[in-house]
Amino acid sequence: MTNREKYNNAFIESFDVQENQLENLKYQDIPSWDSVGHMGLVSELEDAFDIQFETDDIVEFNSYEKGIELLKKYDVIID
Amino acid sequence: MKNHARFHKAKLQTVAAVTPAKRLSLLDFADEFGESALKRIEKLTGIEEVSIAEEGMTSADYCCEAARILFDETGIKPGEVESLVYVTETPDYIIPATAPIIQHRLGISNDTINLDLRCSCAGFVYGLFQSFMLIECGACDNVLLLVGNTPSRYVNLKDRALLMVTGDAAGAILLTKSKTDNPTSFSFYVDGGGYKHIYIPAGGSRMPIQKGITDVLEYDDEGNGHTLENLTMNGLEVMNFAVRHGKDLINNVMSDMCWTPDDVDLFAIHQANEMMVKRIAKGVKADMTKVPISLKHTGNCGLVSIPLTLCNTFEGVRPELKKAVACGFGSGLIAAACATCLADTNFIKTRIVSGKQEVC
Numbered sequence: 001m002t003n004r005e006k007y008n009n010a011f012i013e014s015f016d017v018q019e020n021q022l023e024n025l026k027y028q029d030i031p032s033w034d035s036v037g038h039m040g041l042v043s044e045l046e047d048a049f050d051i052q053f054e055t056d057d058i059v060e061f062n063s064y065e066k067g068i069e070l071l072k073k074y075d076v077i078i079d
Numbered sequence: 080m081k082n083h084a085r086f087h088k089a090k091l092q093t094v095a096a097v098t099p100a101k102r103l104s105l106l107d108f109a110d111e112f113g114e115s116a117l118k119r120i121e122k123l124t125g126i127e128e129v130s131i132a133e134e135g136m137t138s139a140d141y142c143c144e145a146a147r148i149l150f151d152e153t154g155i156k157p158g159e160v161e162s163l164v165y166v167t168e169t170p171d172y173i174i175p176a177t178a179p180i181i182q183h184r185l186g187i188s189n190d191t192i193n194l195d196l197r198c199s200c201a202g203f204v205y206g207l208f209q210s211f212m213l214i215e216c217g218a219c220d221n222v223l224l225l226v227g228n229t230p231s232r233y234v235n236l237k238d239r240a241l242l243m244v245t246g247d248a249a250g251a252i253l254l255t256k257s258k259t260d261n262p263t264s265f266s267f268y269v270d271g272g273g274y275k276h277i278y279i280p281a282g283g284s285r286m287p288i289q290k291g292i293t294d295v296l297e298y299d300d301e302g303n304g305h306t307l308e309n310l311t312m313n314g315l316e317v318m319n320f321a322v323r324h325g326k327d328l329i330n331n332v333m334s335d336m337c338w339t340p341d342d343v344d345l346f347a348i349h350q351a352n353e354m355m356v357k358r359i360a361k362g363v364k365a366d367m368t369k370v371p372i373s374l375k376h377t378g379n380c381g382l383v384s385i386p387l388t389l390c391n392t393f394e395g396v397r398p399e400l401k402k403a404v405a406c407g408f409g410s411g412l413i414a415a416a417c418a419t420c421l422a423d424t425n426f427i428k429t430r431i432v433s434g435k436q437e438v439c
Contacts, residue, residue, distance in 0.1 A: 034301040035314030
């Protein structure tokens with residue numbers, strides 16, 4: 001499974017959304033991406049990539065695209 | 080460190096906890112919020128149902144129930160209590176404090192030190208701190224610490240996020256003078272700049288209740304409905320505060336006691352939700368087998384969640400709990416942690432009560 005697939009799956013699992021909804025998706029755009037859902041997404045990504053997000057990064061993580069940028073800090077490249 | 084304190088002369092002798100019999104199951108709201116949304120919340124928070132105070136019952140009523148159980152189980156008589164500390168964010172009245180009412184109701188002596196503390200999810204640790212101070216300074220040889228909260232009274236039925244995680248409960252803890260040295264460490268952090276992150280805007284002196292103004296239903300960015308008279312929470316900001324400072328404070332008290340995470344026998348972390356407990360535990364490198372989680376049938380019971388978790392997890396004296404850490408965090412924003420020995424502490428199994436309102 002590629003990193004992109006892992007990344008997308010985390011969103012799909014956490015928010016019950018389709019892959020074609022992910023581009024430009026932002027925090028609170030959909031009811032399931034609320035604060036509780038956000039923590040679920042963070043946990044899914046940490047498990048998928050075996051990392052632990054810094055607290056600041058969890059707060060800064062406010063969109064699908066921003067997550068890709070933040071993951072670079074943890075040496076996770078989403079191609 | 081300025082935010083730090085060390086004590087030696089007190090110990091927790093007995094811990095009791097009660098929850099109301101009434102439960103609100105998340106699935107009761109399937110029509111309102113959708114079953115898949117509820118199942119997602121249940122999976123993420125670890126909460127299936129929340130305990131709800133019965134009509135007319137207050138935090139003080141449930142604390143009296145917990146205190147009576149403690150008296151019955153330990154044989155201590157109300158007249159032997161030398162200090163009463165009551166911690167809550169849901170007092171019976173704006174004036175007076177609730178502790179004197181509890182003193183009268185329980186038959187505790189008139190010659191006691193008696194006070195309320197207003198503190199929420201860090202309130203158990205703050206209550207311990209106050210109680211340790213009273214014993215350490217020689218003012219008394221025992222303290223009855225009561226912790227109670229009924230936030231469900233302030234949660235709007237249209238607030239999906241809070242309705243399905245916020246529970247009501249009460250606890251009673253007897254602290255006594257220790258015959259042997261009992262080193263105990265406390266550490267604190269506060270950021271009042273974040274006070275609006277857990278907040279009931281109206282009903283106090285700053286914004287009195289006004290019909291047609293403070294009772295108007297509005298929806299926030301996450302689709303949760305509430306009025307100015309309801310509890311509101313910015314979950315992400317609270318999580319940010321809790322994870323950052325909860326971890327730091329636990330590390331502070333472990334460091335002060337010269338304990339490593341492996342040395343610690345118990346991490347009793349405020350049960351905000353399962354994810355947050357696990358995240359803080361992971362942050363301090365705690366072995367998860369030493370981190371009890373007990374939210375499933377009560378929800379997040381605020382300042383009672385730590386004693387409730389202890390009484391859900393343990394029964395009787397547990398000599399293996401020589402090195403225990405407790406950490407609470409929440410409204411204020413306030414966080415507090417404590418490290419002490421619980422090897423001599425008697426835990427009374429949590430009771431479910433359906434008491435009646437008592438009027439003095």
